[in-house]
Amino acid sequence: MADSTYRAPKGTRDILWPDSARWRTLVEVFADVVGSAGYLQVVPPMFEHVEVFRRLGDATDVVSKEMYEFLDKGGRSLALRPEQTASVVRAFAQHRPVVPWKVWYAGPNFRYERAQKGRFRQFDQVGVEALGPDDPHLDAEVIALAWRFYERLGLRRVSLLVNSLGNPEDRTRYVDALTAHFSANADALSAESRQTLATNPLRLLDSRRPEDADLVAAAPQMIDHLSDDAARHFEQVRGALDALGIPCTVSPRLVRGLDYYLRTTFEFVAEALDAAQDAIGGGGRYDRLAEAMGAPPTPGVGFALGVDRTLLACDAEEVFEAPASAVDVFVVDTCGGDEAVLVTDEVRRAGLRADRAWDDRSMKAQMKAADRSGAALAVIIGEDECSGGTATVRDLRGDAGQETVARTDLIETLRTRLP
């Protein structure tokens, strides 16, 4: 075991092949799904002025306890992004693109917390943000994109929870009602939850502590505190989802971890995972965030999906498997390797993936390497082929045997024999 200096820092890790291949494919699938809806990629910086993230709310742990903050050499107070919505909205406020502005992103975020399964200090998310329209159909589009993405991966056991936190006034009234409810029964709450009550009463609805369960179950419901306007919006969102055939469960106690959400909120839960990491994605409306960052008042809605947890869910459902091989063809050359240089280049230029053996090893060793590479075919160049201007193509996966062909016919032979 190496010195801990030369290990990836706590809460981080290296993604090696084949996981890295699967990782990249996931992002490609995501880009394809949201690209089909006209979403454009945005690549924000990985750090921002710390105030950008403070806009997310000081009462959230993500901001108050988990941010990687630092001063740069110019004395600027910066923070690694704990999520990307804030950066995207900041970019919106900075560039003032015409609305609707529909964008997607993929990349790492950073939160200083204890690592565990499905939770890392550097973790990747893919997501979309749509700014401009207040239209409930946009909420439904955004939700549907995530849903279609999961479908494309092959996930079957994802459920969608939705809720509405109402307009700002509704939300305030609800928080008051919640505070009254819990304060009246504060003795029954766990000590930690009493603390939460003082700082962020909404969060109590998320408590997993058994001693809080009864009180949480008896708590007033947001759904009863919605204004007509917010209720109508929520109804239309659900109506559109229903029309799209996307099943959702209204979850009156669904509150999201970031304070900027208003009105529609939603979460995707992987039924195949344990509760500690089953929230594989979530999002909602944040209609006040843009103006908080200096833009004209602009509604917005979006989601972020955790790449790691989504892949955990894929593992649990045994879908979206990693590729079996990195190459199609493996070149074996026992007459010095000069031919291998040319043949691999030719095969690669023909659009096939090719690797070869090194260090002029024995045929046995090279064939072993060919087998291990996962390639479907080996191209063998020995003494006979060298002098005869031929190459032998051998099937490594089935029982199709081998044949020796003219070098000029090699590519065509490979193409014919590859699956």
Place this chain on the structure above:
RNA sequence: GUGGCCGUAGCUCAGCCCGGUUAGAGCACCUGGUUGUGGUCCAGGAAGUCGGGGGUUCAAAUCCCCUCGGUCACCCCA
């Protein structure tokens, strides 16, 4: 931030409780098994600061303390 469990070859682990000759196994890796051919089999080989530091002891992988790391749960969140 709190708590449980764990840390011996690249990987999975045995050995630790009852300190004592050159620290083992399987998988993976390398070389062979004569006349160019992998996937099975056989033989051999290479590979370990026993996470790190300190302590107890004639002697520590083994006992004690600290520390770092991993893992799981809580918290929180993706």
